[in-house]
Structure formats: structure tokens, C-alpha cells
Amino acid sequence: MSVFKKALHAQVAETFDVPPDSVLWRRDFLLGVATAAYQIEGAVDEDGRLPSIWDTFSATPGKVLRGDTGAVACDHYHRWRDDVDLIAALNVDAYRLSIAWPRVMDRDGRANEKGIAFYRELLQALRARGIRTSVTLYHWDLPQHLEDAGGWCNRATAYRFAEYADLVSRELAGLVDFWSTLNEPWCSAMHGYGTGHHAPGHTSVTEASAAMHHLLLGHGLALQALRRNDPASQKGIVLNVGRGTTDGDRPEDRRAAELFELQHNDWVLDPLLKGSYPAALFEQLWQGAEPPVEEGDLAIIAAPLDFLGINYYFRTNVRGDGNGGYVEVDLEGVERTQMGWEVYPEGLAHLLVGFHERYASLPPIYITENGMACDDEVMDGHVVDGQRIAFLNRHLAAVDRAVKAGVDVRGYYIWSLMDNFEWAFGYERRFGIVHVDYATQRRTVKRSAELVRDFLARRNGRS
Template sequence: MVSSDDSKGDPVAPSTLPSTFNPPADSILWRPDFLLGAATAAYQIEGAAQEDGRLPSIWDTFSATPGKVLHGDTGEIACDHYHRWESDIDLLASLNVDAYRLSIAWPRVMDEAGRPNEAGLAFYRKLLQRLKGKGIRTSVTLYHWDLPQHLEDEGGWCNRATAYRFAEYADLVSRELAGLVDFWSTLNEPWCSAMLGYGTGHHAPGRSDLRAANAAMHHLLLGHGLALRALRRNDPASSKGIVVNVGRGTTDGPTRDDERAAELFELQHNDWVLDPLLRGQYPARLYEELWPGARPDIAEGDMAIIGAPLDFIGINYYFRTNVRSDGAGGYVEVPLADVERTQMGWEVYPDGLSDLLVAFDRRYPNLPPVYITENGMASDDAVIDGAVVDDQRIAFLNRHLAAVDEAVRAGVDVRGYYIWSFLDNFEWAFGYERRFGIVHVDYTTQQRTPKRSAELVRDFLARRRERG
């Protein structure tokens, strides 16, 4: 999920909070073929960082570096899902969800020479088999930010060779798990991997170099295209795609330069990723106006590999960013006052989701079917008298699902929505302080407590099944 370096102001709760989850009768949510699920990522929940042959990842290194993660938290234990996966899947099934999105930890399934680690592969095989046995559709992301550290030592995503190592990893995993996966996603949020990991240093591996970020982005997308070939070869019955995070840029400034600033924000946040995937080229304006001199080296044939057709695209959305001109041809963020915010300090702005979905549908005639693969919010949840009443999250889900409905009515082919997240978990640079789950996790006892939001989703899905 998206995780910026700092929050922007204190959380502001809405004045009224609906305490129910009851979509209108004509909502797409009532359609039995619309998937409503929940999502997690390996490093954020699994723990067992040094067990059964798992190699170190860049996030093991980064989180162990003083000052990089809030409170010095690491993913060493996380939600201990590696040991509790059976009961966790039983809990997930009790919520009646249609689908579950998880990621595979690259360092858990291969050694440094690229040979399979059977213990790691067995873990995911059993996990997926149990999900299938519960009737839950499986959505697997191959890369959710946990690059093996030995590959980073060789240059990481700035090294073109990493794209080919990623394709080898995709080939291995898709051969081993063929038939158990409904949806394969190659990458999660390449913008975050490239920009936060290599451009600003706020995420692992902690580099701060704009040229490195652009090289990393190109090699991430090249790896995506190469991996698609392996997935199609090894598991033809599954759907294949990629997950991208998108951001709505707006301005409250009065000038044309301020309007241009909002355009530039979306150019670098959205078009930087979507244009090569869906148009087969990077947006020229990006390097002409915003990042002159940062264009990556592109080999002949790369863009055709990157732009290979997709079966679906996953969209992750959380908030909008208000910007104004910086007076030098760029933009600067200017947070709005008196708006609702979450524990992360992110503005709650459902219209941004519908705005972007409609805009993408118009911009890209070849836009494949869309799944909202992450949407959710952090709140300072606590168990009180055995319950967690997360009214702001319930309101958040109601309003964002209404935004999806609006986009569908405008003609966008949206086929599913995954709540981020199933469990409270390790929130990257924010450690364990920020809680995104619809299930509360006590990190001392590992006790799981479904929040009110989880109970409402469970009850709605039970009603939908009764309606048929």
C-alpha cells in the first residue's frame, strides 16, 4: 500500500458516521459476480523472517536500520501469520469474503542461486489449497516490495539484470502453484518501489536519487512484462495483471500555473506507470517539463514487452493530494484545512476514486477490466469490552464503494473491490502504530478481534448469498 514519509495534520472525524453497511438495492455490490474481498502482503503479516530457509529482504535490512521505521519496529514477527495461517484463513472464511489477495515473499521461495526452496513453496501451496477449499478466490501478487537483499547488493531494481531474475522467480512460482491461483499480479505499486525506494529514500532500500528512481521504474516494468510471459506459459487458465497505486491531484490555487501543478502531480504519479503499460511509451512531458535528464536507458523491444496486453489492472487508491505551483515549473503540496483525515493524516476523498477511474477509462481505450485491489484507512483502534467499533472506517467503506458505483454507472468496467486490510499489520515506515485492518491484532498476544466493519461486511455478504 502507499505509505508516505509523514502525515499531514491530525485526523479529523466526519460529523456523522453511518453505523451500517447496507448498499442501495441497485449497487454493483449486490451482483454475485462482483468480488468483495480483503488483502494483505507477505512482509506485513508473515513474520518468521529467519525460518525455513527464508533469505533476508531489503525490508529486513531497512527496518533494522535505526531511524528508518517508527519506534524501531520490524517485520520479524508481524502478525505471526506464517505459524497461524490455518486459523487466519478460517477467520477470513467466516467473514464470507469472495476473494483474498496475498503476496508471495520472493526471499522465502528461492535461494541465492535461484533454486527452489521447497519449505517456502509448500507454505504457499498449503495456504492456497486451504483458500480454495473454503471457496475463496485467490489473487496472488508476486512482488510486494520484499526484494531479496542479495539482489539489492548487486544494484537492485537499478540493475537491468534484476528484471530477468524476477522473470525467473515468476517462472518458478507459477509452475509450482499453477491451478491454485485465480488472479496473478506481477507487481504491487511500482510507483512506490521506484519513487519511495530509490527516489526519496522513505522506503527500502532507502536511496535518494531521481535518476535511480527512473531506472528502477523501467526495470520494474520490464520485469513485469517478462514475468507475464512466464505466467501465461505456465498457468494459462488464470488471469494476469498488475497492481498500480494512483493519486488524485487537485489545486485550490487560482492560477493556470496551479492547475498545471495538479496536472504534473498526476503525470508523475499515474501516467508514469500507466502510459508505458497501456500506451507502450513513457509520457514525453514527464521528461520535458518535470524531470529533464532523468529518462532511463531503454533497449530496443523493451516497450513492447512492457506494453503486453493485460487481463486486468488492479487500482489502489487512498487519498488526494492538493498542490500549487512552486514558482519554478513544478509543484508543492499544500494540505487543505478542515477536511476529514485518517490516522495517517490522509484526506478522505472518495470522489478522487471515481474521478480517476472515469479519467483512465477515457484516456486509455484499451483499459482492461479493473479491480480495486486496495482501499481502506488507518484508525487508532482499540478493543473495548471485547469489541472494536470503527465507525470512521465503516463510513469510509460506504463512501468509497459508492464512488465505485458511480464509476461503473459512467461505463467503467470494475469487477471487484478488496479492503485493505484483512489484519492490522506492519505498516512499513510507520511500524505497528497505524491500524488498517478490519480485524484487530494484539501484537503482544496475537489475539485477533474482528472489528465492527468486519462484522458488517460479513453480514452483508451473508444477505447477498441468501438473495442469490
């Protein structure tokens, strides 16, 4: 049995525990599931789709575990009708998906009609089932030809993104309830250009800083197109946030935890909600890597949002490194997921309340991703994922605590609908509440999904 399967002190649950006074019982609180295009669609060479940076990165030896790629993934491009039936059968209120930029636009900025038609039919089918649609324009799959021209380090990419947003929102207007410009710009900038863990695999903090600025500029420019073309929809952005703590007792350890959250959270939230970057980030951690801000940029970036998407998974324990920075130090004896991430629901409540207190312009919040990877197996036609059920129970309780503390949280999306291509970890790590046998593409509803389905049937009076 793997070390992940024997997660330390793993809590196991057999029921979906929703207290009678929980916000989840409100019919206007959305409970949904989420996916992303490159992780599930496959069909990377079909119907005019162009190569993306993840096609290039995953085909590069040593970049992705076991050499896995998204070439087939969950074959959702061909099986989407069955997948819509699956989503509807779970009784969820909403489905969050992303559009693959390389699938809908050619090199010259013209629409790829077959790609547009795929998403139009998908969204129409979801709406016909009464499922609210949440669409992310950019979930990391930058067209490779734009990366060849400098990618997000090139200011021009922000304007190409705005053109893409304009095209897609004109074509799909009226079919989308929630538009998100970007998914996790922190990951796109830091892991794509700073650490090299994600595509395109660069390793420069200076490039990461430039990439972040151009991502946020692209967000602001895209908002303008979305508001112009689809005024009835809600518009926002999705950010991953992290809780930083320390087990050290020195002042520099406590400052280390502050610095972790400064670079993980404030780096993105401050320009969006305050119209400025946190000066301490570049004074104390990344000297000489200031973002390439031009006149008027921050006003574009800080345009009002209808909602803010929050993705949360774990906390990070740090200590001071003796040089004014921090180092990560793993805690022993804590529960971890298949990813090796600590299960720490308290961090979600803490961050939500903190953002509520700190940002006067904080818009309504949706938890757009939360979930865990387990080493799930199908046994006698069933998948009993008790650790995931416990995880969901505790994180939903954390959301409820935040709501009771005054935070305007309006929904929660489980990551993910189904097992899928987990970026640099390939197909080994399983986040889905639906199991996927990649050899046969058979979908098997896990116990967690059954419990969500049954709860929503009760909530919605369909017992």
C-alpha cells in the same frame, strides 16, 4: 485523545450502506480482503527464508517508527490455518496475498521447497473454502542479495524477477485465480529509490526512473512466464493511483495538478497501456532522468493485461512552485485518517472514469486496495470503527458511480484483512478490519468486518 482519533469532521457510520441498485449486490462482483507477506508473516529467519531489503531497512535505526520490524508481525506463517478460518468466516469472495520472493528461492535461483510448501498449503486451504485467490508476486520484499547487486536500478534484476515468476507459477499452477506481477511499482521506484522513505532508502530521481523501467520490464517478462505456466488464470499488475487537485486559481496551479497526476499515474499507465513514457514528465519535471529504454523493452512492457489492479487512498492538493513544478499544500478542515491522509472518495470515481476515457486498451479493473487507518482500540471485547465504516460506504459508492458511468470494475478488496506492519510507520497505524493485539496475537473482528460479513451473507442467500 490523539489528533488522529479526533479526525476533523469525521463521518461516523453504524451500518454498511449498500443501495439496492449497487453493483455490490451482483454475485459476480468480487468483494475481498488483502494483505502482503512482509506485513503479516513474520518468521523472517525460518525454513530457509533469505533476508529482504525490508529486513535490512527496518533494522536500520531511524528508518521505521519506534524501531519496529516485520520479524514477527502477525505471525501468519505459523497461524495461517486460523487466519484462513477467519477469512472464511467473513464470507468474502476472494483473498489477495503476496508471495515473499526471499522465502521461495535461494541465491542460485533454486526453489526453497519449504517456502513453496507454505504457499501451496495456504492456497489449497483457501480454494477448499471456496475463496478465490489473488496472488501478487512482488509486494516490495526484494531479496537483499539482489539489492546488493544494484537492485531495481540493475537491468539484470528484471530477468531475475522473470525467473522467480517462472518458478512460482510452475509450482503453484492451478491454485491461483489472479496473478499480479507487481504491487505499486510507483512506490517501489519513487519511495524506494527517489525519496528514501521505503527500502532500500535511496534518494535519486535518476535511480527512481531506472528502477521504474526495470520494474516494468520485469513485469512484462514475468507475464510471459505466467501465461506459459498457468494459462487458465488471469494475469495483471497492481498500481497505486493518486488524484491531484489545486486550491489555487493561477494557470500554473492548474498545471501543477496536471503534473502531479502525470508523475503519479501516467508515468506507470502510459508505458503499460500506450507503449511509451510521457515525454512531458522528463521535459518539465525530471530533466536528465529519462529511463534506460533498450530496443524492444516497451513492446514487452505493453503486453496485453487480463486485468488492472487499482489501489487508491487519498488526493493530494498542490500549487505551482514558480519553477515549473509543484508543491504540496495541505487543505484545512478536511477529514483525515490516522495516516494524515484526506478522505476523498470523489477522487476514486474521477480517476476511474478518466482512465476509461483516456486509455483505449484499458482492461477490466479490480480495486485491489482501499481502506483507512484508525486509532482502533478493543473495548469490552469489541472494536467499533465507525469512521472506517463510513469510509467504506463512501468509496464503494464511488466505485458504483464509476460502474454506472461505463467503467468495467469487477471487484473491490478492502485493505486490510488485519492490522499489520505498516512499513515505515511500524505497528502504530491500524488498517485492518480485524484488530491484532501484537503482544498476544489475538485477533478481534471489528464492527466493519461484522457488517461486511453480514452483507455478504444476505447477498449470497445465507441469512
